[in-house]
Amino acid sequence: MFETLVILSPLFCILLYAIYVHNFSLQLNQNVMEQKNNLHAYQQRARKIFEGIIEQLNIGGVYEENLLLKLANIREGVEFAIDDAKTTISQALARLEAYPNINSISMRKDFQNQIAEVEGRLQKLIETYNNSAKDYNSFILSFPASIFCSAYGRTKAEYLQSIS
Numbered sequence: 001m002f003e004t005l006v007i008l009s010p011l012f013c014i015l016l017y018a019i020y021v022h023n024f025s026l027q028l029n030q031n032v033m034e035q036k037n038n039l040h041a042y043q044q045r046a047r048k049i050f051e052g053i054i055e056q057l058n059i060g061g062v063y064e065e066n067l068l069l070k071l072a073n074i075r076e077g078v079e080f081a082i083d084d085a086k087t088t089i090s091q092a093l094a095r096l097e098a099y100p101n102i103n104s105i106s107m108r109k110d111f112q113n114q115i116a117e118v119e120g121r122l123q124k125l126i127e128t129y130n131n132s133a134k135d136y137n138s139f140i141l142s143f144p145a146s147i148f149c150s151a152y153g154r155t156k157a158e159y160l161q162s163i164s
Contacts, residue, residue, distance in 0.1 A: 021148040028136040032157045035129035039160070042125055046118045053111045126160050133157035 137156050140149040 017144075018148050021145045022152055025136070025140055025145070025149050025152065025154050028132070028139055029154065029157075032129070032132045032136050035125070035132045039122070039125040039129055042121060046122060049114060049118055053114065056107065056111075123162060126162050130159050130162075133159055 139145055140154045140156070
């Protein structure tokens with residue numbers, strides 16, 4: 001009876017360790033996959049943000065082009081007007097002509113801020129993923145867990161390149 005217990009105790013400990021390795025490696029792998037899915041979802045969101053920026057630039061460009069055409073047409077009519085009216089309208093035109101530049105500068109700053117936020121968030125998500133991958137890889141490559149992990153078919157997680 002005692003001999004059987006001596007033989008079965010180490011086998012039972014190995015079985016418990018194998019179960020622990022399986023469960024913990026599975027948890028780490030799921031964490032890596034979750035981080036990868038978060039990164040993918042944010043990349044989709046970032047793509048939509050960039051598409052919106054491009055659309056706004058195109059709309060802004062059309063608006064500014066139409067505004068400048070209208071200003072040119074008004075200017076042609078102004079040249080035949082009375083001198084006082086001409087001065088007043090010219091001053092108003094100068095303010096209107098400055099509007100597209102002011103609007104473009106404001107839009108550019110907004111877009112640069114949005115792009116910086118997106119890149120910063122993507123960088124953090126990549127770092128989080130790479131940290132999860134490092135924890136997972138460290139565990140499945142450590143001895144004796146590597147014996148069981150290879151039996152369970154666990155493979156190394158790939159690291160992602162950071163945004164530079």
